[in-house]
Amino acid sequence: MRKKLFYFVVALIIYPYICIGQTIASMDSRPTDVEHWISSHFAQGTVPPFSFEYGGKPSKEFIKDWAYSAKPLKSDNQHEVRYCYTYQDPVGGLKVDCDVKGFTDSQAVEWVLRFTNTGSGNTPEIANVCVSDIVFRYDRPGNFRLHYANGSFPSKADFAPRLKELTSGENLYMRPDGGRSSHTAFPFFNIESPSGQGVMVAIGWTGTWFSDVRCTDAQSIQLKSGIERLKAYLYPKETIRTSSVCLLFWQGNDRMIGHNQFRRFILAHHTRKVDGKPAQYPFCKGFNYGDPTPCNEYTCLTADYAIALVKRYKQFKLLPEVFWLDAGWYDQSADVANNKNWANTVGNWTVDSVRFPEGLKPIADEIHKVGSKFMVWFEPERVYYGSAWAIEHPEYMLERPGADACLVNLGNPKACRWMSEYIGDFIEENNIDYYRQDFNIEPAGFWEANDEPGRQGICEIKYIEGLYAFWDYLLERFPNLLIDNCASGGRRLDLETTTRSAPLWRTDYSYGEPDGYQCHTYGLNFYLPLHGTGAWGVDKYTCRSSLSSAVTFNWKITEAGVSIYDMRDRQAEFEELRPYFLEDYYPLSGIDNTTAENTWLAYQLYRKSDDSGYIVAFRRKECPDKDCKVKLFGVNPDKTYLLINKDTGDSIRKTGKELSEGLTLTLDEPRSSMIIRYQSDLSEPVHDLVVGEKTDAVLQAIGAEFDPHFLSQNVTRNDGAKEKDWKNIIEKRIKDMDIHRLRVMVLPQWYEPENDNDDPDLINWDKFTFNSPEMQSLYRELDLAQQQQMEVTLTLWGAPDKHFLAGRNSGNWVVAPESNEEWSENFSALIQYLIKEKKYTCIKEITPVNEPDWSFLVNGKRASTAKYIEMCKALDRRFKKDGIRELVDFSLSDNSDGGIGTHKYLAACTRELADVADVFNSHTYIFGYETPNSTILDWERQNYELSKSAGKPHFVGEFGGNQCVGAARQKDINLYERGVLMVRIAINLLNAGASGVSYWSLIDQYYGKNDSYEGMQQLGLWKYVKNAYAQDTCYENMTIDYEVRPQYFAYSLLTRFIRPGAEVYPISTPDEFYAGTAIKNKDGKWVYVFANGTALDKKIKISNKHVGAKGIYEVYKYAQNALPKGDKQISPEKQVMKGGNEFFYTLPTNSVILLREK
DSSP: OOOHHHHHHHHHHHHHHHOOOOOEOOOOOHHHHHHHHHHHHHHHHOSSSSSEEEEEEEEEEEETEEEEEEEEOOOOOEEEEEEEEEEOOOOOEEEEEEEEEEETTTEEEEEEEEEEEEESSOOOEEEESSSEEEEEEEOOOOOOOEEEEOOOOOSTTTTTTEEEOOTTTOOOEEOOOOTOBBBSHHHHHEEEEETSSEEEEEEEEESSSEEEEEEETTTTTEEEEEEOEEOOOOOOTTTEEEEEEEEEESSSHHHHHHHHHHHHHHHSSOOETTTEEOOOOOEOOSOOOOOTTTOTTTTTTTTTHHHHHHHHHHHHTTTSSSSEEOOOOOOTTGGGGGTTOSGGTTOOSBOOOOOOOTTTTHHHHOOOOOOOEEEEEEOOOOEESSSSHHHGGGGEEEOTTHHHHHEOTTTHHHHHHHHHHHHHHHHHHTOEEEEEEEOOOOHHHHHHOOOOTTTTTTHHHHHHHHHHHHHHHHHHSTTOOOOOEOSSSSSSOOOHHHHHOOOOBBBBBTTTHHHHHHHHHHHTTTTTTOOOOEEEOOSHHHHHTOOEEEEEOOTTTSTTTTTTTHHHHHHHHHHHHGGGGGGGEESSSSSSSTTSSSSSEEEEEEEETTEEEEEEEEEEETOOOSSEEESSSSOOTEEEEEEEETTOEEEEEEEHHHHHHOOEEOSSSSSSSEEEEESSSOOOOEEEEBBBBSSSSSEEEEEEESSSSSSIGGGOOOOOOOTTIIIIIIIIIHHHOOEEEEEEEOGGGGGOOSOOOSSSSSSGGGOOOTHHHHHHHHHHHHHHHHHHEEEEEEEEEOOOSSSTTTTTOOOOEEEOSOOOOHHHHHHHHHIIIIIIOOOOOOEEEESSSSSHHOOOTTTTTOOHHHHHHHHHHHHHHHHTTTGGGGGGGEEEEEEOOOOTTHHHHHHHHHHOTTTTTTTTEEOOOOTTTTHHHHHHHHHHHHHHHHHHHOOOOOEEEOOOOOOOTTEEEEETTOOHHHHHHHHHHHHHHHHTOOOOESSSSOOOOOSTTTTTTSSSOOOOBBOOOOGGGTTTTTGGGSSSSTTBHHHHHHHHHHHSSSSSEEEEEEOOSSSSSEEEEEEEEETSSSSEEEEOSSSSSSEEEEEEEOOSSSSSEEEEEEETTTTOOOTTOOOOOHHHHHHHSEEEEEEOTTTTEEEEEE
């Protein structure tokens, strides 16, 4: 009995070895010495880690008896060792060369087989080739976890991460469908053992590979991979190659150790090198992709339009690294009359001479002139019947019964050479920089149809060898060339193509659907650091969904309704995050239900070199949960990290231990996103800042909107506001702020509810109601301005709907006046009364119609700029006729920042109203915490230049942040950080040439006494009465009526110490998120203002050649947790600062600092 038990135990131990009979790799917890691994597993007298059948016999039975040689090969890579192991049949002449590479910096080994018939006759049949046939045996038993991914179908689930637990006897067989290497299956995966270690596997074959991963027992797992269909004999002197395989060994308790080790390996050893460095794959833009039917792709594009678009991208400062010309540029592709399109004309690889009479070179030249590169789409392998190539070279084609196209037979060396030279010459002649290759056909049927009897799989092998030869030819001929690998999206991804290319269009799934694009980024990043996709929308959610190491922005830059500033912000955000996509990657929201609409998806990018990274997170449209808890990876538990929300500017500090235990992400709204930057090293260098030359603008005012509704619409609501609050609160605070100018709304029905008469040339003063409650409220405001010597800009908002001035016009609560003469009479009567009768000298400026670019409606539609210009000219004539034109300035245009129309509207006004306007003004609500200084500067510089061309200054008549919720809310209104942002925006506007700014608005208030809570404007520097907010949980911590918001203190620093008539001297900063300016007031005293919107202290050295060597400055500091109590203004620090033409200062994180010369 004991003897039987002994034999049974022995049988159990040796059973796996007997059944497998192939290479066994014993794995332990130590890092793998790849040189030792190679030498031991390919040693003479051992069965190598590959297998095949030869003449019906398995190689394990004879290969140890074949002639063997091992030859080291030279490598130019110090981290790479190379060998060629040769096994040769001493009788039949078949030689098997195994080229092996080891990567000592990555614990990686890879190899490929080449079979050569050295004999004079055909070989016996070669079949069942397993390029890898190896068993990994680990020291601890348990289940194996196979981490793999979907291929591309295409669908939302393309590249989705998958997991299969393998117990003894279970396996997973993987293969692609149709002959493209990542169509439905993905040739990269991770085998995680129960011993805290594993192996990453990559297969290199751009055809039909296979992989069989089988758990043979609780400690062993077998890996087989190769070319699925090979079953053939070889002709004399014939050589074929197989797929390649790569094994990367990793150790640790987190499988992401292996994934990130593999990502680094891909970048170091399987990425196209340019000038000896891994290539940076570009962000691209097209030529207004998506023309109307019957156009498709770029079949309607012309050379002149393409060139014009390049110039427009430059004009808008939106130049990409690469302009990408997609399908449809070639002969016959635009022939829609004969049912031609981009897809059924491939094979006509000559340029459409009608649309591009000089070829593509003029487009390339224009692109190069602006500093970008040119990429062109080709699909040379697929040749449609009837095309030029099909007609001219039928001998080069592979055909399949029933197909509407054939394939260039790349397995034919002559055909391969001809196609290589043709495409290469085309690239050279047209000055093309990058090459995009598509492949919209399943080739497997062509290969099978063209195999010779007894030579199954040979057509495929020769074809794939030719494909590699073609790409290698292009890469060698053009050392700076990059190949964009597209095959109906990312359906040709494998180790061999990754070495030569990258997929810049990784999927053809539902163009522009953001949730799917999130999924693709999430899944593909487990394995490949280099890939890209498209982005259609300009909103954050859409663009962030497409974030990767490369991207194609398919924006329409000829359409209204989008903002070039949003585009710039999205582009800047991509460029900020792009380097981190080449670092370590961690999924934060698991691998289950990544495609669901009711979930969060989040991932982490981590750069070890400086211990910094980003969290990118999405709350999808049907997700009910506003919070998501994630655990960060890679952080040092003993370090403190600073986390900054890129949207809100909020910052917190947490230890690495806290972050690894759980960080709660919060998004209040469905279909929203967030980006959080984190960093441990908080030290900063000293920045040398130089005070520049003064702008041409003389400062008019730092002002605010204060519309006269408090006494007429708010006190009358009986919700807690009192008449005495006017003096005790409003008057006091306006005096404390020492504000320069108020912009004030007026509505014509307040003083002319009905037409005074039918003759606009004759004013009937008896019909005007200058004693209405609204006018009485206005007078109180003007009295205050008069008393404080403030200036007032009166804005006649528009013609109220159903008011006689509106006439038949409708479509908004205020519209364009139907009669310019009646409108001019109305406004003239008001100004005459206020200035001549009421003696208000504070009224210095008027604006007719608020934001006419959208509110100047005629018959329910936006009127042309010409209509507005006509109204302004009529008003000018009337004021001159009535003798009041010299009493007030005209501030015109008053346009909003509604996308591309921003400067278009102002441009028309400056062109046509130069002799009417005294100043031009614009409004902006597009800048936020994520907006770099350069974007704000550029917006205002364009305004400034347009106004300067008319000989007039430019004023920013309204400004605020971009966290808008309708017209009456901004999400960040109560945040401390908003104060820093508002000052940073104002600094940049002044630095760019603005003659002043006016913040919207001074106070929260109702604009109608019967308005609901939703109608209250909540954009003020201070709040309304506490009772009014009772229903709103956002204000549950409000303790007193008229509580000031933090931004009140920050903005007051500008109004208190920058005076009208001052000169502005810009200061350029090296960081896009802190800004500075130097102001020389009329009294000769200097004021420096800095807004540090970053979460780091900034050490600065100021040099100012315009001042003397000595000076004493008071320091005013807007800093969190150090604001005054109540509404008392910020006082100077006790310690003054001594400085002259050079001085040092440290700007605290998220602060405003004002230095005032005494």
